[in-house]
Amino acid sequence: MIEIEQSAALNTVQDLGRTQWRHLGVSVSGVMDPLALRAGNLLLGNPQDAAAIEIQMFPFSVTFRTDTAIALTGADCRAQLDGIDLPAWWGCEVKAGQRLVLRFPRTGARSYLCVAGGIDVPQVLGSRSTALRGSFGGFSGRPLQRGDRLATGVRQGAALPAGGVGIEPPDEALKCDFGRNPEGLVQIRAMPSGEYPLFAADAARFWQQPWKISMQSNRTGYRLSGEPIQPEKVIEMRSYGLIPGIIQVPPAGEPIIQLSDANTAGGYPKIACVIEEDLWRLGQLQPGQSIQLVQCDAQQAIEARAAIERWLQRIQRTIPLFREACGA
Structure with missing residues (x-):
């Protein structure tokens, strides 16, 4: 109790x-x-x-x-x-x-x-x-x-x-897998999604510029502040299913990363999706901190998952050894 x-x-x-x-x-x-x-x-x-x-x-x-x-x-x-x-x-x-x-x-x-x-x-x-x-x-x-x-x-x-x-x-165990860029920005890996081709003119800047987590952020999603990105043309979209990690771009041009309490459906264009293996990094960032979104592919996401599972398995193997050594 x-x-x-x-x-x-x-x-x-x-x-x-x-x-x-x-x-x-x-x-x-x-x-x-x-x-x-x-x-x-x-x-x-x-x-x-x-x-x-x-x-x-x-x-x-x-x-x-x-x-x-x-x-x-x-x-x-x-x-x-x-x-x-x-x-x-x-x-x-x-x-x-x-x-x-x-x-x-x-x-x-x-x-x-x-x-x-x-x-x-x-x-x-x-x-x-x-x-x-x-x-x-x-x-x-x-x-x-x-x-x-x-x-x-x-x-x-x-x-x-x-x-x-x-x-x-x-942060230490997986540092060699991924971490921060030379400027100290936390790097978050994401894969292009849905309407990514609509942002062709601004796609490079989406990945290169720093994005600050807005004070208008919570468990539903992180709003990112930075130089806005815009699609080359406006299209009418039907609502689609959402999952944590999806990055939508509302009309103002500043992306929103959907998180644990994300809506289950939405209609803004989606430019990318944060890989599941990096959502924990987002969960430890506070409003006011800045990130860099880094483009990756499915194979890199698979490798990231393998690194995480190896770390967890190491914990699972090691704790009983500590107990045994200490007579617990």
Whole structure:
């Protein structure tokens, strides 16, 4: 059992989302950084899609009402357990009565509190994720607030080493795979999509110029600010299905990247789609930061997925070895 002591709007229970209901107008929801959730759950011996708490408004604090184990992944939120600093990407045992405090991140945008057994809230349409716009799923379909008590599922993993155990963050582990350009901009890979040929005159600039994440951004989508791009001609389009990652270009010419709470249908021209393997990078960017979109192809996306899976498999193999070495 976990009791929320301090929280704010947009801190919610999330898992990997509900992917089978878009045809009925139900958005995916789910975590903005799926890699952080999967890694945290692997550290604890949970199923990779076990529900956790996504924190994107700080400070945030909880008290543990039962003994359990936790993993903190995602943003480095200067965590403290009973006043003792915890590193980012860290797992440890906790005792009943201990208090965890997360503060505004040094780096990143969203932190994930994974708990042994996962957060046990009812499944709605096959997922425990909170759909804020629909007010269902998660904990009563709303953000967490002071006084909420969250049950946890049955613990499956063994105890963690007494001193805790850390994970190499994906920013470091996958740095050789992809990262930042020489100017320090986070690079996000995308493939040309649908109406890309309509933007022939501006296509090169779409990939070359930096795009700043607008303050008008949220879990539904990131609005990008920069020199507008325009199609060579205006066409009338029917609405089409949307998935997280699709980049639409509204009439003003500044793209929108659809994300976890994306609409299920839309009608703006789509110029590209961020590959699924880079959505976690977007989930850790804050409004005001800038990115560079980099054109890639299907083979590069497959290679990116393989690199991610190797990193996750390394975690899965390594944690039991730590337990054994420490006698846990």
